[in-house]
Amino acid sequence: MTNTLHPNLLKPLDLGFTTLKNRVIMGSMHTGLEDRFYNYPKLAEYFRERARGGVGLMVTGGISPNRQGWLLPFGGTLNSIFDVPNHRKVTTAVHEEGGKIVMQILHAGRYGYQPFVVSASAKKSPISPFKPRALTERGIRATIRDYARCAVLARRAGYDGVEIMGSEGYLLSQFLCTRTNQRTDRWGGPIENRMRLPVDIVKQVRAAVGTDFIIMFRHSVLDLVEGGNSWDEVVQVAQALEQAGVNIFNTGIGWHEARVPTIVTSVPRAAFASVAARLRQAVKVPVVASNRINMPDEAEALIASGAVDLVSMARPFLADPEWVNKVAAGRADEINTCIACNQACLDHTFANQRASCLVNPRAGFETELVYRPATRQKRVAVVGAGPAGMAAAAVAAERGHAVILFDSSESIGGQFKLALQVPGKEEFAQTLRYFGVRLKAAGVKLALGQRVTREQLSAQEFDEVIIATGIVPRIPAIPGVDHAKVVSYVDVLQRKVTPGKRVAIIGAGGIGFDVGEFLLHDPALPLPVPLEQWCHEWGVDLDAMTHGGLAPAEQHEPPQPYRQLFLLQRKAGKPGASLGKTSGWVHRATLQRNGVEMLAGVEYLRIDDAGLHIRVGGAERVLEVDHIVLCAGQEPLAELMPAANAAPPAATPRFHCIGGAALAAELDAKRAIREAAVLAAGL
Ligand code: FAD
Ligand code: NAP
């Protein structure tokens, strides 16, 4: 089947000296593999799979032009001829598959997590402990030369061009904005001076690499910080950069230190595309929209309407290297959609771990997690169709095994069906759609609406039995926990009970926060949250009438919260500390904005008609609430596993236990899916 729904997305783009085969760019992502020379063979295979998947142009993770620009100590650098052979492994792999790739030159400036950091002025960033040194005139000149040398080396390594990172608050943003540029020399002051560094870099790079080499510039169209640039300045910089030799403008939204979310799952799809579209009106070269574009319909609409020329997606290519091929073949329903959770990609990067993907554990592990055809077909039973069971069944069946997947529920998905009830987590439904299609294509037999018993499992002749039965919610031993006011998060999210207007939530983990957001949502209002409402809540001015695109505070007064909530935990310390590094702050800010009282170091005394009695900070207090929702963690449900002390197991079936059934503590879907994939790859 060929695609008739997304013709504009699949159209080539002629740049004069080279042609991109379609309008889809894989945006830059730091995988961690680019930082060590011995990981370049793995990096090459990572890019090879994505080139084979049909994407028009890829951008590498950020590579520094010099030591001062390192994001991390000894981060990926291209400043010597000796680095070229490593990069050539990447470009060769990509070109063998008919793809194109540009290398991102990223100088971290004051975002560097290392002691050599430099910036426009000596102003520490809120996200790195290292105070930068202000670059001297000589230092600036040397930096420009380093960019040019880096681009020349990139060309020698076989790249089709470079992307110069000029957004997200890195060095070039630091020169461009008064927030960080307080210089009084010719590199500071008015915008003509502040833009001198990026413009000179582009001029020098262009002079060094010639005209038949892509220079893409990632331009910050909305800084989303105080002291960011005005729209007029954004345009003025773009026009000067175009004159200097830029071929394509990619767009960047928000500095890393911005207090407005720009890519987490609760950000509406394609939220910032209108700002990229405005830039397109101001320049002659192609413009790329980025951020929260993950499925082809939105992408097609942006290109078809002429709003932008290209779309950039980064994380969606971790989730599915075959994204473009699937679109081209009219199989968009087979796309493994990025749910914008950040759990295995950005959260890993910030923890200095290799980036991967929650919904695709092969991402970044292309040479290590390989699904080879099985040497002998086995009969495999998978009990539980949550993330772990779905992933195990799909991989086992694709390898050639005969798989039956049981669930007591009438539909697949396990706890993900609860997760997608949470406002802002609507994307989780995509994972269920994806697995539904994949399980069918793999020939997995579904046996839904059946609670499996041990007898059933032993009555049928299975070679392998995978127990993926998940968890049961924990019921804490609090006097009065059986009171009518007490309800489980499961019943709340399944809408079996509607809590009153004053609610206490016991447990401030991921589920406690999610239940908080669920209870704060007025069911009369639409979901997903419309873009206009989202901008109002976060104070974003998409018309960029203000510096940095931040709406004045008086224009985004928070509405009255829909419920009064208390969110409680026993341990001391910040509630929500266990939430993801790059998304936890968004959940905390949402609850804070809605006046949720978060209490740590709580002792639960009892529950009665008056409410929840607690002791906190040595003082007793009664929370006079209508309902108390238990979100106090979970226990494994593994009753189908043979007892550890039972008679020696028969040769078949072999039992395996994965996901929540194996270990409920610190369980998340990332672990559940990865464990399942690794097990099924070896059956
Ligand atoms: P489950 O998803 O619990 O699936 C187990 C399945 O087994 C169920 O479908 C059940 O019906 C079935 N079953 C049980 N016993 C039997 C039996 N005897 N016979 C047949 N079937 C049986 N994780 C994240 O990583 N990120 C998030 O943002 C996130 N948000 C969440 C939000 C909420 C509100 C909730 C509730 C969970 C969230 N999670 C999140 C957690 C994530 O959903 C779980 O970690 C994951 O679902 C665990 O997968 P699993 O397959 O081990 O178990
Ligand atoms: P959790 O994160 O482990 O939180 C459990 C909460 O219950 C903690 O606040 C804990 O705090 C409290 N608790 C534990 N035992 C208790 C007891 N006996 N009495 C009273 N309180 C108790 O687990 P969860 O919230 O159930 O989430 C399950 C998993 O889903 C998590 O591992 C999480 O990673 C995942 N998830 C992730 C997200 C996400 O956005 N990434 C969202 C939802 C869920 P105290 O012990 O201090 O009281």
Ligand code: SF4
């Ligand atoms: Fe997308 Fe989550 Fe995968 Fe990252 S881990 S690529 S955000 S689905």
